[in-house]
Amino acid sequence: MKLDRLTYDPGTLVNFYEEGLTALGTLCERTWHDRLVVVAEGEAAKLWNPDGALHEIELAFAPADATTARDAVREVFPGCPLTFRLAETLRPSPLPLERIALAGEPRIHAPDPAVAEKLWRVQFPDTTQWRLTQPFKGDFHFSLVGLARCEIQAIDQHWSLHRVAVSLPNGEPDDSLAREFSFAQADPEMSAAASAWPTPEPTRWQTFLRNALESDLAVELAAVRARQENYLRRELDRIDEYFASYEHELTGRAARQSAKVKTADRLAAAKAEHARRRADQVARHEIRVHPHLDALLLVAEPAWRGSLQVERAHVAQTVEALFVPRARKWFA
Numbered sequence: 001m002k003l004d005r006l007t008y009d010p011g012t013l014v015n016f017y018e019e020g021l022t023a024l025g026t027l028c029e030r031t032w033h034d035r036l037v038v039v040a041e042g043e044a045a046k047l048w049n050p051d052g053a054l055h056e057i058e059l060a061f062a063p064a065d066a067t068t069a070r071d072a073v074r075e076v077f078p079g080c081p082l083t084f085r086l087a088e089t090l091r092p093s094p095l096p097l098e099r100i101a102l103a104g105e106p107r108i109h110a111p112d113p114a115v116a117e118k119l120w121r122v123q124f125p126d127t128t129q130w131r132l133t134q135p136f137k138g139d140f141h142f143s144l145v146g147l148a149r150c151e152i153q154a155i156d157q158h159w160s161l162h163r164v165a166v167s168l169p170n171g172e173p174d175d176s177l178a179r180e181f182s183f184a185q186a187d188p189e190m191s192a193a194a195s196a197w198p199t200p201e202p203t204r205w206q207t208f209l210r211n212a213l214e215s216d217l218a219v220e221l222a223a224v225r226a227r228q229e230n231y232l233r234r235e236l237d238r239i240d241e242y243f244a245s246y247e248h249e250l251t252g253r254a255a256r257q258s259a260k261v262k263t264a265d266r267l268a269a270a271k272a273e274h275a276r277r278r279a280d281q282v283a284r285h286e287i288r289v290h291p292h293l294d295a296l297l298l299v300a301e302p303a304w305r306g307s308l309q310v311e312r313a314h315v316a317q318t319v320e321a322l323f324v325p326r327a328r329k330w331f332a
Contacts, residue, residue, distance in 0.1 A: 001178040002216060003161040008078045010034050010061035017059065017076065020090050034061040047085050048073070088292075097200060097296050101140075103187035104302030104326055110136035111304055116323055120310075120330050129311035133318075141303035141324045141331060142168045142198050143177055146209045147295040150217060153288040154224050155231055164212040165299075167331055168198050171208030173215060176327050177299070197298065213291055224287060232285040236278060243274040301326060 006012075014036055018028045024044035029037045036059045040047070045055040062070060062077040070077045117130045145165045152158040165177040250266055303322045310317050321332040 001163050001175065002220070003163060005161070008064045010063060010076075013076055013083070014061050017086065020086055024089065031058070034063075035059070036061070043089065047082060047089065087294075091292075091294055095293060095296055097298055099197060099298045100186050100300070101188070102299060102301040102326075103185045111323055111325065116306065116330075119323075119328055120308075120321075123330055124310075124312060124332075126313045127310055128314070129309070129316075131309040132306055133309050134307040136304040136306050136323070139303050139305040139322060140196070140300045141322050143174055143299045143301070144168055144205055144208065145177065145181060145295075145297040145299055146213075146293055148209070148213060149292040149294060150213070151290040151292070152217075152221070152224060153290065154228055155285070156224075156227075158220070158224065160217075160220065162213060162216050164209060164216055166205075166208040166212050170331075171204070171211070172331070173212045174327065176329075180326075197300070200298075209293070210291075217289065221287065221289070228285050228287060232281060235281045235285075239274065239277045239281065243270055243277075246270055303331075 011033065014030065014034065017036055017038075018030065021028050021038055021040065021044055024040075025042065026044040027039040031037055037056070038059060039054070039056045041054045042052045045052045048055045048057065057074055060075050062075055064078070066077065070080075072081055076082060113132050116132070116136075120130055121127050143165050145163065148162050148164065150158075150160050150162060152160075163178045163181060165174040165181065166172060167174050247267060247270055250263055250270070253263060301324065303324045306321055306323060308319045308321055310319055319332055321330050323330055
């Protein structure tokens with residue numbers, strides 16, 4: 001899920017800088033509503049000095065409608081590189097894996113088998129037979145939620161913030177959890193009850209999150225790719241036209257002169273330069289995506305475990321599956 005950008009607000013940004021820099025051990029004093037004096041050393045000072053030497057500066061937070069040229073060293077404005085560097089510095093390394101249990105529907109009544117069967121058949125339309133062999137049992141369903149800033153490097157640079165969620169252990173994307181997570185409520189008692197938290201698998205989970213993020217970026221990347229292709233085609237046509245004209249001119253000279261060896265060498269050099277220019281333009285128009293993972297959360301939520309006897313594609317199966325009331329969905 002792509003999250004909406006926050007509206008630029010100097011007052012909110014002053015608070016962010018003051019709290020963030022203070023957390024890094026910096027002395028801060030707000031001298032005016034849009035001014036912040038900073039005395040930094042060590043890690044915080046590396047925002048300005050690579051060596052971390054003592055640094056004092058007064059930051060000015062520009063209004064949203066300012067049109068004059070900006071000073072990126074001492075001014076904060078929309079898209080300011082200093083804000084990105086501060087966010088990176090505040091990001092803990094290595095990134096901690098947080099855990100949370102969500103409050104779900106009260107477990108007074110198990111799902112109605114008829115409703116559960118109907119939802120199963122919607123998800124798996126190739127099912128011909130379905131039977132619950134044992135009563136539903138209370139259980140937990142686990143998911144992995146990540147918050148990622150994505151930097152798309154193309155002719156124009158693009159930044160976007162995404163929240164992605166995948167179910168465990170198979171890594172199936174859970175778009176509804178990503179969309180509705182802001183409205184979820186934690187339940188400390190459920191957290192204590194969910195004792196069988198999955199063991200972290202960094203390599204597999206990284207693949208799950210990357211696939212979910214690629215899917216989330218597909219629409220945005222399609223528009224960027226179309227624009228890049230148009231620019232690249234224009235540049236390649238310009239290069240092809242130039243070298244075609246140059247080679248035509250050399251060939252015409254060779255027909256009128258006797259120095260054919262020198263002309264052949266020039267044609268060979270022109271062909272090599274033509275290929276080099278084309279390759280250079282292709283490299284210049286590459287699209288690079290750099291994700292920056294800012295938060296990682298392991299989520300447990302109430303679910304119902306069912307033992308099922310099903311027949312799918314004319315093959316009888318005994319299945320242990322989880323029904324998640326929040327999503328009204330089976331995870332098999």
